[in-house]
Amino acid sequence: MSDRMHRDWPRVALNGVLMLICVVMLYPWLLAIATALKGQGEAGRNPGLIPERIDLGKFVDVFWQVDFPRLAFNSIVITGTTVFLVLLLASLAAYAFARLDFIGKEPLFLFLLLGLMLQATALMIPLFQVNLTLGLLNTHLALIGPYVALGLPFSILILRGFFQALPRELDEAALIDGASPFRIYRQVLLPLTRPALATVGIFVGLSSWNDFLLPMLMTQTTDMRTLPMGLITFVQSGLVTEQENKFAMIVMMTIPVVVAFLLLQRQFLAGMTAGAVKH
């Protein structure tokens, strides 16, 4: 009996601590939703989680005020193109690094791996200058280019590992049938890497979808803004003095990602943790 109690109290304490962490982790989200629902000016006097009055009308106002469709369109175009290009370029390169032999293979791979340590923050000055030189400022390409380049090292590393794990016999068989390296890549191996492509795609897609730094530097006009940039300008414009409107925008732009996460949780977890565990 006493032994049982002895064994149980840490479990109870542990569950308590976990619950507490859970509350801390969830509270800001609940606050965001609650504030978004509150009536005009209510957040200033009621910082609690229960709205006195629920006002849904502001969602419509804010939706048009920030030109949500335009922001979403830009975000979708930029993220979609980025993911497509990264998957294409990285899988081609990863296949070559895993299966083919060519001059400069080792140094080139190391050269690409060095990019693992780089984030856009470290390159904000020269990336701006590169886009300025190329005349790309305030275009979708000004963002897609850096996103693809910075996404490649991680993606090539992950995909190369995946290609290496596929049995060589597959290539052998295709080779005997006279297939070229490109056909082996396209028709034999690539279809088998779909899980790895999903992993890489989610990782790269999420980082470009959520990025705010490059849109801050590279976009100048309203019609080029992405969703995070739309939120920044909405908040900083001074037009929005009420917390409720700001949070309405926050909720509207966050819900699609959260829904995607809840639906594809397994893939998200794999995508966001792949690099860290595989090393």
Added chain:
Amino acid sequence: MAERSVAQPEGRWSGFARRHRINSGLLFVLPALVVYALYVAWPVVSTIQYSFFDWDGISPDREFIGLDNYVYLLTRDRTFRMSIVNNVLWAVIVVGTLLVLGFLVAYVLSGRLRLRNLYRTAFFLPTTASLVVVAFVWRYIYDAAIGPLNSFLREVGLGDLTRTWLADPQVTIYAVMVVAIWFMFGFFSVVYLAAMSAIPRDLFESAEIDGASAFQRMRHIAYPLTTTTRRTLLILGLIFTVNEFGFVYFLSRGGPFHASEVVAFQIYDLSFALNRTGYASALTVVLLLVSLAITVPQLILLRRKQDD
């Protein structure tokens, strides 16, 4: 006979590889290399170049000043010293907390626990969000006049603890760090959790049968068997720290009086607000060198492991 059937495909393979040696392998890598060279390699080289100039980032004329930017940076720039101190504090407090807390929570979650998936989802949610969103939510929480944090403190009779969280030289940088910990905690614990679920269950079970306590099992099984993951997370954490910009920018603008300045924010401020692009590039070079020092040992280790 058996030997031949193994050897033959190998031989044919290398013959195939030799035939396609230059023309095809490089062609596969080329598209990636071009984009990488344009948006990673070229930028790195130009940063180094800019750092030797006095330049505002816009005008065509710039003055070559050799190492003057670096001399000023190392000897006279007090804000830079403040940034370094804050970045080091950030590495110790934020990365330290994440490594410890992430490990402990992952260990608890790796046991047979009800609601385990609920916890994991709740913890991981911030990782999928945009940093801007997180920063704006917390800016409201911290708001001195109407924010929930101060009003909660007043309500429970701890009014003395209320602060202007984001404009108090003593507390601001720590308030910002809390947000960063909140943001990345889920990522750290989920990565740890993945590493722990790769440990064979019977190791824990046989230790339990032998009378090892939960703490001993954590100390002697879970801890040593997650060393590789810990090292990777440490490096990732340090890279995030060196590149920390967003939370400082949105929450405190490096203030008050540069008290919460960090290197990456200073670079942004110098280059895009004060037009001191040449000098900001010298700071960037320092940032790149530190990143290199953090990453290279890991890369060497990675290569060695693959050669084994």
